[in-house]
Amino acid sequence: MKSVNYTFATGKIRYLETKLPDQVDLERMLDAPDLEKAFKAFYDTDYAQHLFERKPEEFEQVILDDLFENKKLLFQIVPDKDLIKFLLLEYDFHNLKVIFKEKLLNKDLDYLIIPLGFFEPNIFKKIIINGEKIKIDEEIQEFINKANSFLNQKPLPYQIEFFFDQNYFLIFKKIAKKLKNRFIIDFVNLKIDLTNLRIFIRLKNLKKDVKFLKEALIEPGKIKIEDFINFYPQDLEIAIKYFIKFLPPSLEKHFSEFQKEKNLWLFEKRLFEMEIEYLRKAKYIAYGPEIVVAYFYAKKNANKNVRLIMSGKLNKIERNILKERIRELY
Numbered sequence: 001m002k003s004v005n006y007t008f009a010t011g012k013i014r015y016l017e018t019k020l021p022d023q024v025d026l027e028r029m030l031d032a033p034d035l036e037k038a039f040k041a042f043y044d045t046d047y048a049q050h051l052f053e054r055k056p057e058e059f060e061q062v063i064l065d066d067l068f069e070n071k072k073l074l075f076q077i078v079p080d081k082d083l084i085k086f087l088l089l090e091y092d093f094h095n096l097k098v099i100f101k102e103k104l105l106n107k108d109l110d111y112l113i114i115p116l117g118f119f120e121p122n123i124f125k126k127i128i129i130n131g132e133k134i135k136i137d138e139e140i141q142e143f144i145n146k147a148n149s150f151l152n153q154k155p156l157p158y159q160i161e162f163f164f165d166q167n168y169f170l171i172f173k174k175i176a177k178k179l180k181n182r183f184i185i186d187f188v189n190l191k192i193d194l195t196n197l198r199i200f201i202r203l204k205n206l207k208k209d210v211k212f213l214k215e216a217l218i219e220p221g222k223i224k225i226e227d228f229i230n231f232y233p234q235d236l237e238i239a240i241k242y243f244i245k246f247l248p249p250s251l252e253k254h255f256s257e258f259q260k261e262k263n264l265w266l267f268e269k270r271l272f273e274m275e276i277e278y279l280r281k282a283k284y285i286a287y288g289p290e291i292v293v294a295y296f297y298a299k300k301n302a303n304k305n306v307r308l309i310m311s312g313k314l315n316k317i318e319r320n321i322l323k324e325r326i327r328e329l330y
Contacts, residue, residue, distance in 0.1 A: 001080050001179050003288035009077040009286035013295045016073075017045035021302050023329060026309065030323055035059075035313040047136055047306075060094045061186055063303050070299055074292070079304050083289055085118045085137070086175045086184070087296050092117035092140070096248040139171050162216055169195070169219040171214040183282070183290040190239055192221030193247060194271045200228050204236060222246040248274055266324070273328045276301055280330065298330030304328075 025041050025280050032038035032072065032135045039056035042048060045197030050065040080150035086138065091114050098281045113121045118232055119140065126132040127144060140255050150163055176188040212233050217225050223246045251274065258267040305326050312322040 001083070001181055001289055005079045005269050006289055007287045008291065010291045012073075012077055013291050016046065017295060017298070019260075020298060020330065021045045021047075021306060024328060026305060029306070029313075030319050030326075032313065035310065036308045038313045039312060040124075040305075057314070059314075060307070063307055066299075067116055067303065070296070076295070077107075078281065078289075078292055080179070080289070082178055082307065084173055085294065086179065087293065088116065088118040088170070089168065089172055089175065092119055092279050093164060095119075095121045096124055096128075096140075096143070096147070099128050104151065136192070140173060141299060143167055144169065159215065165195075166218045173219055174209075179289070181289055183285075183288075184293055187275075187278060187293065188220035190247070191275060196221070196223065196225075196228055197243060197247075198268050198271055200232065200239070200285050201264070201267070204232065210271075216291060248277060248279060250274060259297050269325070276330055294330065301327055301330060 010141040020040075025045055027043040029038040032041065033054045039059060040052055042059075042062065047062055047066055050062045050069070054062055071088065074087060080082050095113055095115075095117055098109050100124075100323040101107075102109045115121060121137065123134060123136060124144075127134055127136065127141075146167070147163070151160070155163065155259075173188050173192070173204060176185050179185075196217050199218075200213065203213050203216065210229060213232055214225075214229060217228055227242065231242060237255075237259075242252070244251050251271075254267060254274075257270070258264070261267075279297055282290040285291060308325055309316075309322055
């Protein structure tokens with residue numbers, strides 16, 4: 001994957017970055033007295049093109065239209081199909097999970113499908129439910145075969161969730177290695193380490209047995225699975241001091257705040273924000289796939305913030321509660 005092939009994509013994205021909702025836009029939405037006034041803040045962002053004949057109550061559809069536009073953009077400007085697969089894999093795995101549930105429950109769950117993946121969900125349906133022999137991506141086909149074998153063993157619901165999460169990250173990391181880009185590989189390792197750290201802290205907080213941790217942990221990043229298991233019986237502060245060696249320095253500050261506040265939800269939110277912190281490095285790269293990856297996740301982050309505020313306005317949730325839940329911007 002050559003960075004020089006991304007000069008056009010970089011130019012396009014650098015312009016689109018200026019249209020992302022910024023702190024001023026979010027503050028305007030937060031300060032709005034109602035849903036209708038908050039909706040008007042959309043007109044100063046890249047959501048504006050999706051607002052024609054839309055009502056404030058249709059903000060979810062506006063966000064979905066924006067996500068469709070983002071997917072379309074990837075196919076227009078990204079020269080490497082593997083990079084598109086990498087970015088859209090989360091949606092493909094969501095759809096695979098829904099379709100396998102359809103098969104298990106013998107129930108129509110089409111309303112849960114999100115058509116934002118690299119592959120058409122109907123292709124998954126034909127293979128998984130109808131048993132049709134359709135040529136598809138080798139890694140996806142391997143996963144489908146593995147999932148069929150696993151589900152035939154009648155696993156418990158939580159084990160099914162672990163299975164899908166673990167296999168998602170397995171393929172996610174495999175594609176990253178195929179792309180041979182250090183920025184992308186390090187980003188994947190960071191996401192994995194932070195995911196495992198959240199699992200580690202959550203289960204430790206619930207006082208779950210170490211056997212449960214072994215089942216839940218995913219594909220290792222820079223921190224070995226054995227390290228999480230070995231530190232599990234020890235004091236959390238000792239574990240964090242070790243994990244900090246592999247993670248950004250901001251973890252120390254976030255953990256210190258967690259010790260004072262004892263707010264697990266807020267600590268987990270800050271761990272998610274460390275991913276955005278890492279992606280900001282792409283702002284200092286002249287051109288390359290890194291800019292595409294950073295923008296894609298910045299866009300997802302912006303959508304989550306907007307959805308959170310608009311849902312809050314719809315349900316009349318207090319401003320300070322919404323403000324606390326908003327994630328840091330790219």
